[in-house]
Amino acid sequence: MSTNFDLIVIGAGPAGSAAAFTAAQEGISVLLLEEHAEIGIPVVCAEALSRSTIEGYIEIKPEWISHELSGSILRGPIGETLRIEYPHVGWVLNRKVFDKALASMAQAHGAVIKRLTKAIGIEENKVIVNEDGIQKTYSFKFLIGADGVASNVGKWMGIDTRLALHEIMVCAQYVISNITLDPYYATLMIDEEYTPGGYAWIFPKSRNAANIGLGISPMKAKKSARHLLDQWVKTEFAHGFIKKKIFGGVPAKILKQFSGKNFFLVGDAARFADPLSGAGIANGIKSGVLAGRNAVLWLKGKKHYFEAEMKKEILNEIKFHERVRNIYMKLSNNEYSEIFKIGKKFFNGEKIDDINTHLLVKHLLLSSPRLLRIGFNLLF
Ligand SMILES: Cc1cc2nc3c(=O)[nH]c(=O)nc-3n(C[C@H](O)[C@H](O)[C@H](O)COP(=O)(O)OP(=O)(O)OC[C@H]3O[C@@H](n4cnc5c(N)ncnc54)[C@H](O)[C@@H]3O)c2cc1C
Incomplete structure (x- = not known):
């Protein structure tokens, strides 16, 4: 050869x-x-892929997928939930x-x-x-x-x-089976205490198994990602069977x-x-x-x-x-709750077929004087 x-x-x-x-x-x-x-x-990897991000590049084949997604459930710090119906939004891959x-x-x-x-x-x-x-x-x-x-x-x-500490997300994820969930919805959770500077996810692989994890900013976290995930899993998935544990980093800053x-x-x-x-x-x-x-x-x-x-x-x-993340990193649970209220109005229980991030961020900033203050300096 x-x-x-x-x-x-x-x-x-x-x-x-x-x-x-x-x-x-x-x-x-x-x-x-x-x-x-x-x-x-x-x-x-948590294996989630949204259809709109890959359109025009490759066609996803059914045999590559663990489960199709039809929307998300967002969970806030004081138990708020927001269900977004988004048919064919993406997949949890295998x-x-x-x-x-x-x-x-x-x-x-x-x-x-x-x-x-x-x-x-x-x-x-x-x-x-x-x-x-x-x-x-x-x-x-x-x-x-x-x-x-x-x-x-x-x-x-x-x-x-080289990457600075504020330019990475530290992740911990368990593949958990023996649980019951709606496999068509990805759950995302934000909370200052459990997901400092990041978020947690439940990405279903079937009705009985999911990738469950969180990504946090080491700049904001006082506890390790593993510790925070263990705490969450103990309270919410006590009967689940942990098949695999994964730890890794995600860069949050492109190379110059x-x-x-x-x-x-x-x-x-x-x-x-x-x-x-x-x-x-x-x-x-x-x-x-x-x-x-x-x-x-x-x-x-x-x-x-x-x-x-x-x-x-x-x-x-x-x-x-990157600029939106800089705003997000400055928010507290009070602002997360405010975002939930605004999000409820924005999505209004209707089926959607696109999320315009620019429009959503503009809507959020204009709806809250504090968000506007933080956002104006960082975005423009
Ligand atoms: C916990 C966690 C959850 C995540 N969840 C998601 C998610 O749900 N959705 C999403 O889109 N992204 C997710 N990501 C990010 C995603 O996994 C990566 O962005 C993606 O895999 C990047 O693809 P890549 O091909 O660049 O790198 P990789 O997938 O990392 O592939 C790099 C390859 O290079 C090989 N390699 C490395 N060094 C060498 C060497 N010296 N010689 C030969 N081979 C080498 C490795 O073995 C590997 O196969 C997650 C990341 C983490 C850590």
Whole structure:
């Protein structure tokens, strides 16, 4: 087998596989490297994906889904609930199946996939790997770093990838079975004490099992995410069976630089997760597709538009959500309750088919003098 490739993609998560299948279908040679033995394992994700965020990029197949969602139940600090009816809003995926399927699409288009192959360094145009215990090198003309939140590729290419404490969300999540729930609704909960600077979620995988977790800001939290989740699970899911425990971080700040002479960073490696929700699957796939397409242009000696396309498709929204997160981080339970009241009026029990975040934020700010004061300074 040749060790020279037009494109090497490091990391076979959604972002890396999307880059690999997009580029491979243009007929260039692609090597996709994955350090784990099986793609999609371990799952460090709550697996929720909203339809609107991925439209136009990939079509979600029924076999990739654990359950379809038709709306959300929002829970506030003093027991408020708000039910939002949003038919076909999205899915709780089965990422073990989903991630494998995306990698298989790359393989079907001719990409070579190497599992149990960990990139350990880059020298000029060569990736040094540990392939099942043996050190080897593979050469590239173009490189895409898709190695997730703990990415090294950026560092290796000379980018400052450090994050400050206020720029991350710390998450704890248990997969819990032996519970009863309506599988069509995702539950989201906010509370200063239990979810400081973040939120908690119940994302159903079936009528009897769900991904149950929380993401918090280490700047605001006095207790660990694990401790807070244990407390919640003990009170609400005492009879549940904890099948799996997951801990991880979500970046809430994009990198200043995510491309260079002959490389792009995509997905969590470039910190493209949504700073407000922590969702990174859709932006991973979008950035992967755009990176794959633009790497092909570069390889064909043409001008590429990666940064400009990223700005239009993802970055403008992320930057807006970054500013909204800064407001959210300053709120207390009283303001959360106020938001609930306004939200009840905004959604008004009707079925919706779109949420315009800009309009919703404007509505919230204009409805409360304190929110307006905080928001005006941070947004404009
Ligand atoms: C607790 C938690 C819950 C979450 N819930 C959601 C959710 O519900 N919805 C959502 O949209 N997002 C969620 N996210 C975020 C989401 O999981 C990520 O944004 C998404 O997986 C990013 O995709 P990616 O392809 O960039 O990175 P990853 O999915 O992390 O994939 C990176 C891949 O690179 C491989 N790799 C890493 N280093 C190397 C190396 N040196 N050599 C070879 N391979 C390497 C890894 O093994 C991995 O397979 C959650 C995150 C956490 C922590």
